[in-house]
Structure formats: C-alpha cells, structure tokens
Amino acid sequence: MSQATPRAIAVIGAGVMGRGIALVAAKAGFETQVIEPNAAAAESARAEIEKILKRAGEKGEWDAATVSGIRDRLRWSETLEGAKGAGLVIEAVPEHVGLKAEVYSGVAPHLAADAVIATNTSSLSITELAAISDRPKQFVGMHFFNPVHRMRLIELVRGLETGEDALRLVEEVSRVMGKETVQVRESPGFVTSRVNVLIGNEAFAMLETGVASARDIDKALKLGLNHPMGPFEMVDLVGLDTRLFILEYLHQALGERFRPNPLHVQYVKAGRLGRKVGRGVYDYPQE
C-alpha cells in the first residue's frame, strides 16, 4: 500500500452492501470497523460473512491464512465512535438524504481532519451529500455492486467539490481491494443505476400487462441478451425498497421515463422487498 492508502476503514451500515464492503476491505488488509446500530442486522451480517468465509475456505478459493486474517481485521461497533482512527469512511446506510446527513454529522467529531468520506449511494447527488458533510473536498462516491465480493467494478463519482487527493485515495483503495474502477462525473444514477433501473422498470411493466411471466422475462434477458441475471432476480437481490428509492429519485431528477411502475410500488407496500425478507418477485425459503 502507498502512503496515501489508509490503514483503517470504517463501514457504516451492515445491510446488503455494507457487509460485503466490510468483507472486501478486511480481505484487502485494511483494519475494518463495521458500524451497525441494529443488533439483528449486525448478527445477520456476521452470519453471512461467516458463511462466505466458510464456503470460500472449503472450496479452496481462499486459504486458511486469508480467512483467519479477515476474521482478525473485522471489528464491530454499534455507535459512530467506532469510526475513530479510520482514514476512509464508507457509508452504506439506506438511500435517504436525511439519514445520511445524520450519519455524516454524527461521525465527523470522531474523524481526523484529513479523513475521507465515501458514500455508496446508488443515485443521490454526491455534491448535495458533500455539502451536507463537513468536508466537501474529501467527499466522494464509491458505488459498489452486489454481491460486493464477486463484482469487479466500483464507480468512483466525483462531486463538484471533490478534491484530487480524495479521488486518488479511493482509486488506490479500490485497486488494493482488487477492483476495476470507472470515473463518473456527478449525475443522477451515474452510469450503471441509470440504465439498470430502466430495464427493471420495463420488466415490471411487461409483467403487469401480462406480456410474459417473471421467469420467462428473466430467461429471455439471460439467454437472449446474455445478461448474467434476469431483471427480477436482480431486483430481488438489490431489494425492491432500495430500487424504488432510486427510481423515485431519478423520476424527480430526470423526468417521466423513470416513473416507478405501479406493480413494483404495490410489491413494496406488500412488504415483498426481495431476498433479504424471503419474498420479492420470487419466494426464497429461509435457511
């Protein structure tokens, strides 16, 4: 690691994304502090990381030293004080500006002046989030993909005030994590979310109007268009609530073509939020 690389990383929120980010950070050799106030979410994150470690160990993908090193470098905390000493904070709390703002103001007193904050937001304005934080120059978007330990890309998103040093730091951290990066200028939904939510929304429109079954829409995109996952498999993995937040935001920012499909909205109202609750477009028997 170069001098610009932090030794310790704090990951705030251990939901679908935070747990994966924590895992790749610890695997890359960073002391990794995971901050999760919800005890049930923390427990489920620990269990899922353990499952991934066990599977990777059994398959011989990661050797015993790698697996035990990851366990040693992961620390858990319920409060933002846990971020003390981190050179980079990666925020992965739900997609609400107000909630993210609370996290930035709560964590700031525990951070060194030169620490960088990266948000894993899928769609929100980096410039707006940076302005809410106490350090717009040291604020950047680091958009990971799900599942984090398998997906190779991180979109690095630059807000209006993001400084070169912050960008270099997250580029270096991404490289050490073994990820590829693309640089994106502040724009709603960046590159990937902007395209992905339209595909998902159109898939819901086809399901709603009976064009084909969910299974056949997924199969058509996988086998006909070579997508690795169908749009419904994907939205179940992402979380229908998270996807809906993104669509609502893009609808507001970019116009009518992003209006959320009513069937998607109905699924969220019914609590069908995807794999994380055992039911989304498809059913997932809980293990």
Ligand SMILES: NC(=O)c1ccc[n+]([C@@H]2O[C@H](COP(=O)([O-])OP(=O)(O)OC[C@H]3O[C@@H](n4cnc5c(N)ncnc54)[C@H](O)[C@@H]3O)[C@@H](O)[C@H]2O)c1
């Ligand atoms: N789900 C995806 O596939 C995906 C992909 C890329 C980016 N993102 C983005 O990542 C972020 C998190 O999404 P997610 O899907 O992991 O959400 P999630 O709902 O699965 O997890 C969020 C976690 O944050 C925790 N949390 C809430 N308030 C907190 C606080 N004040 N301090 C610390 N933790 C707190 C919650 O308890 C929860 O465990 C969002 O901005 C989302 O847009 C999601």
